[in-house]
Amino acid sequence: MLTYTIIFTILLVAELLYFKVADKYNIIDKPNLRSSHTQITLLGGGVIFIFATILYATFFGFKYPWFLLGLLMISVVSFVDDLVTVRPRYRLVVHFASMLLLFQQWGYLDFRYWWFIVIGIIFCTGVINVYNFMDGINGITGGYSLSVLIPLIVLNEQSHYIDRNLLILLTMSVGIFCFFNFRKKAKCFAGDVGAVSIAFALVFLIGRYVSYTANFWAVFLLVVYGADGCLTIAHRLLLHEDISMPHRKHAYQLMANELKIPHVVVSTIYMVLQLGISLGGILLPVDPYIYFTIAAGVLCVAYVLFKMKYYHLHVEYLKSKGLYVDWRQKKKEVMDKYSE
Numbered sequence: 001m002l003t004y005t006i007i008f009t010i011l012l013v014a015e016l017l018y019f020k021v022a023d024k025y026n027i028i029d030k031p032n033l034r035s036s037h038t039q040i041t042l043l044g045g046g047v048i049f050i051f052a053t054i055l056y057a058t059f060f061g062f063k064y065p066w067f068l069l070g071l072l073m074i075s076v077v078s079f080v081d082d083l084v085t086v087r088p089r090y091r092l093v094v095h096f097a098s099m100l101l102l103f104q105q106w107g108y109l110d111f112r113y114w115w116f117i118v119i120g121i122i123f124c125t126g127v128i129n130v131y132n133f134m135d136g137i138n139g140i141t142g143g144y145s146l147s148v149l150i151p152l153i154v155l156n157e158q159s160h161y162i163d164r165n166l167l168i169l170l171t172m173s174v175g176i177f178c179f180f181n182f183r184k185k186a187k188c189f190a191g192d193v194g195a196v197s198i199a200f201a202l203v204f205l206i207g208r209y210v211s212y213t214a215n216f217w218a219v220f221l222l223v224v225y226g227a228d229g230c231l232t233i234a235h236r237l238l239l240h241e242d243i244s245m246p247h248r249k250h251a252y253q254l255m256a257n258e259l260k261i262p263h264v265v266v267s268t269i270y271m272v273l274q275l276g277i278s279l280g281g282i283l284l285p286v287d288p289y290i291y292f293t294i295a296a297g298v299l300c301v302a303y304v305l306f307k308m309k310y311y312h313l314h315v316e317y318l319k320s321k322g323l324y325v326d327w328r329q330k331k332k333e334v335m336d337k338y339s340e
Contacts, residue, residue, distance in 0.1 A: 011052060011173055015051075022042045022045075028040050045190055046190030046191055047191075047194065049177070053166075053201065060165045063166075064105055066104045066105035071200055075200075076094075078197065108211065127199065130229035131202075132199060134195075135194075137267060138181060138183060139178065139263060139271075143178065143268065146275075149167065150278075152206070154282055155282060159212060206219060217289050224270055224277065226296070251307065254311070
């Protein structure tokens with residue numbers, strides 16, 4: 001208990017010191033037309049997740065060195081991207097390299113099965129980027145991360161797939177971050193460095209559980225983000241949009257922006273929904289594969305129905321700001337031009 005108290009104190013002091021550094025060097029997030037916030041806010045508060053992992057290695061030993069190295073690599077490029085825009089190709093190179101280290105930590109880095117490694121790296125990198133895309137309102141990254149960490153702690157009590165101290169320290173760091181972010185007026189935002197680093201850590205933990213138990217249904221511990229993130233990407237592709245560009249088309253963004261639901265309420269909905277689904281699949285006497293598949297299907301249907309009812313409000317917003325592009329009309333104009 002004394003060790004945890006010391007670590008908690010160090011994490012809290014480190015976060016407060018980071019706020020002073022961010023304030024001094026103007027590391028801030030300025031709202032724009034695509035933002036869901038209206039005030040200038042300190043950026044990068046999610047560095048506390050990295051501090052927690054470093055403190056874990058310091059106090060409890062370097063049990064997962066490849067994971068730690070990969071986390072540091074992907075966090076550094078994400079922090080730089082918070083300060084100055086990093087070209088996507090360079091960012092992806094670092095993401096892929098970090099994922100190779102993660103596969104090494106899992107014991108899956110056998111190039112005889114290169115096709116499995118390639119598919120796995122693309123999938124995991126996609127998960128991390130979707131997690132980062134979902135970081136747009138107060139409390140959602142911290143709250144949702146807690147909703148994933150709590151079931152992972154429950155699973156660890158059942159199978160002991162990971163050192164519980166890592167889970168405790170990560171949960172501790174997320175709790176401290178939530179204190180400053182999960183509120184009406186956030187003291188800080190996670191930034192790419194926070195969203196990407198906690199996503200990387202969660203992917204590692206889920207992958208560790210899968211490799212230890214062969215329970216592949218554990219990927220559904222991210223099913224709420226997965227449904228919103230993947231279906232929003234599909235929607236944007238149907239609209240012929242550049243999916244790498246900022247936008248406000250996620251379901252949670254429609255709830256917070258167009259429907260004016262308070263950020264903390266929206267974040268709580270996502271948190272409680274994921275936590276309830278996950279604990280249900282773990283604790284109820286059901287087949288987890290069938291259970292989570294049904295849950296994913298229900299979420300997808302709910303997403304589509306929600307968008308059908310409320311997406312017109314977002315179109316009206318875009319038109320009011322002069323940002324709306326009718327891609328069907330634009331495509332017709334291009335075709336007409338080439339047919340002349």
